[in-house]
Amino acid sequence: MPMPRDIRVIDTHVNIPWDQHDAERYGSLRALQRDRESLDAFHMPAQYMFRGIPDLGSDPATFVARVVEAMDKHNIGTALIPVGDAIRYPEIRDRYADRFVFQSSVNPYNGVEEIRRLKKLHAEYGLRALSFFPAGSYPQVAINDKPMYPIYTLACELGLPIFVNAGVPGPRIPLDTQRVELIDEICWFFPELTFVMRHGAEPWEELAVKLMLKYPGLHYSTSAFAPKHYPKAIIDFANTRGSDKIIYAGYFPAGLSLDRIFAELESVPFKDEVWPKFLAGNAARVLKI
Template sequence: MPGFPADVGAVDLMIGFPSAQARSHYDFLKPQLKDADSAGMEFPAEYMFKGVPNQLADDEDPIATTVAKMDACGVAIGLVGLSETALKAAERHPGRFRFSIEVDPNDITAAVRRIRTAHAEHGIAAVTTFPAGCNPQVPVSDRRYYAVYQTCIDLDIPIISNAGIPGPRVPAACQDVMHFDQVCYDFPELRIVMRHGAEPWEDLAVKLMLKWPGLYYMTSAFAPKYYPKAIVDYANTRGADKIMYAGYYPMGLSLDRIFRELPDVPFKADVWPKFLRDNAVRVFNLDPKAAEAAGQPEQKEAAR
């Protein structure tokens, strides 16, 4: 499409590292899954994806693998969950990775302490949460989240929350997009980013983003050809500053597929830099100069 940048320099707001033990990453969901099919899946939304790339050969370096794919597709910076692998990746590739931390607010005090410690020690750029994956589930507007929301405001970092029908076969009511209306009303200073589609309430998501300045959307877990029409239309009109790119590598999608399909998304030319980079730099308080420089040494070396 006209306007798709040749030298992308994207910020990927949901990326990770392939693992030989990928299946164990979803052990936290096992107590909530009741159907027999889910017990045999490699990951609990497997029925929605084909060719999941989250696997690793014995002699393969997960960090080198991810960075090589980032370089090949023009991804300058990735937001990754805080882990030992992520810390090593950031040390080996300065400027390429920022950290997030996942919380379950059922233990409110522990969640707040984890956020503050991770921010003090590692400068996390965001908090993430999966309301339908908490045990027990916690609705987005539940009081148990409120201390987490205030902590994010105090630290000037956004929270990323799943929105819409979850992929794993667990109840969805806690992620009804209407919950975000109450949260935005109670926390007008909060930056909250909806992830994983918001379907079937994407039209409501657009209405609420029009209404609330601090509510945003990222495209995680959707191949570009399946981006909801309401979201694309909103980005092309009044929502150019609200919609941000996020992939799903290696959890469910390959970067190759994402960036092969992205140019066919009918975004306007002036929307592309905001979608791929500028909105994330602003919302997540990334250093624009560091973002601009990220990846260049490795990409230049690879080109020699």
């Protein structure tokens, strides 16, 4: 059952830093954070949870090349990144067009203007996914709140999956908007939707499995979890009825190094037939790669 090394991996959670501390990327969370440590000491919103956060240095001109170098080291052929990274770094499209595909985060409060914005991005960049961080929206918008319904409708119309944070959020902000049971309503109302849970779904990972059994379009990605912390319920599901539902995602360089992730993957007890689907096949199908 050891992880095969000859699979060209698809990583569904990579980002290119915008500056040394990504202050602009994370700035919106400051309106929700209240404790002084988060506001005054943290460089990323859930810093208390991660040790050895990768440091790509202080020169943004080198960030893209250093991310690609790390991908090459671990045989990652394609990474899903925020479209904002491609806008900020033209070399992503000019030099590395074959290495990255793009997602766009959504702002449900922007109403019809948000739909227009997303359609424009899709036309220009060929989006492969949308993404949403319910607890990180301000004011917070729950997975099943009314402002999200036009977003889910658009995802269905464009044939795009939506990656949504589920479970207790890492940053010290309220969790209520990310309760896993809220996904049930969305998968019921939008049977065409491909919905991918991000960031663990804990402590409701067993409920997440029940819902994946129930709904064909519901999936789970392993983003922001070091492999030694993958929930047992998720590993067991991948090894039984859920081999088509569990998708590899890292968290590089926001919180985890690829060196750590791939060293720990060696000890994950997936069955031989699960690895190709987990590392690439499921993501290729969901993202239409």
